[in-house]
Amino acid sequence: MEFIDIPHDIKVFGHQVLTFPNGVGEAFDAIVERVEGGFSRPFYGLARMEGNSVIYMAAAIEKFSEEGKQLGYEEYVIQKGKYAAITITDWHSKLSSLPGIFSQLMKMEGLDPEHWAVEWYKDDDEMVCMLRMKDEVFN
Template identity: 30%
Template sequence: MKNYFLEKDIKVFYMQADSFPDGVLAAHQKLHSLIPYSDKRKYFGISNPDKTGKIIYKAAAEELAEHEGEKLGLKTFVLKSGNYISIVIKDYQKQITAIRKAFDVLLSDPAIDPQGSCVEWYLNDTDVQCMVRLVK
């Protein structure tokens, strides 16, 4: 587990999954069908429990132009700057369950922001950084 400082807020637009975990891949596929791939754009998975404990998952992409998400008819979300704890998973597609295990470890930290989200930052085609924001 490593500390990571996100220097500035990142505004993203997203496609919400119909279910979790079964609908995650479909949400990413729908999102990517709306926008061309760009190595200048950051891609994320963002999840939070709702009031009943059900996980709400959002496949998200960084907004590169102002109001880009709105023009696509998608909702937006802001990943807040600040301190995060994180775990990088190499070759995550070969070990998908490692993402859940990483978040189990991260969520056990008593200093996490209770209003924060679980964030999967897809660094490239093979590696993902799992992150949870800290209170301070």
């Protein structure tokens, strides 16, 4: 486990996967097809609990202001701060292990439950699972 400092808010856009966990791949494929440069930019999976359900958003980093709006997507913000993180390589073959990885991260003291759980798809091989820490943990 490591800590990653995100120095500024990250603007992303995307849409909710209503059939989570089914349909996640298709949701990302749809965004990749619509954005300039395809998978040449970082993509994100954002998740949080609402009651007993997982709300999951497939998202891409915004390359220019209001790109998501122009493409008809919702806009979200991954807030700056420190994140507990676990990096995974060859993530395509390890998707079934993601719940266990996030369970491991959720055992950390000082997590901020008000923020999204984040899957940062850096490229086609490397992905980072992240949970935001409370600001006072590092101050």
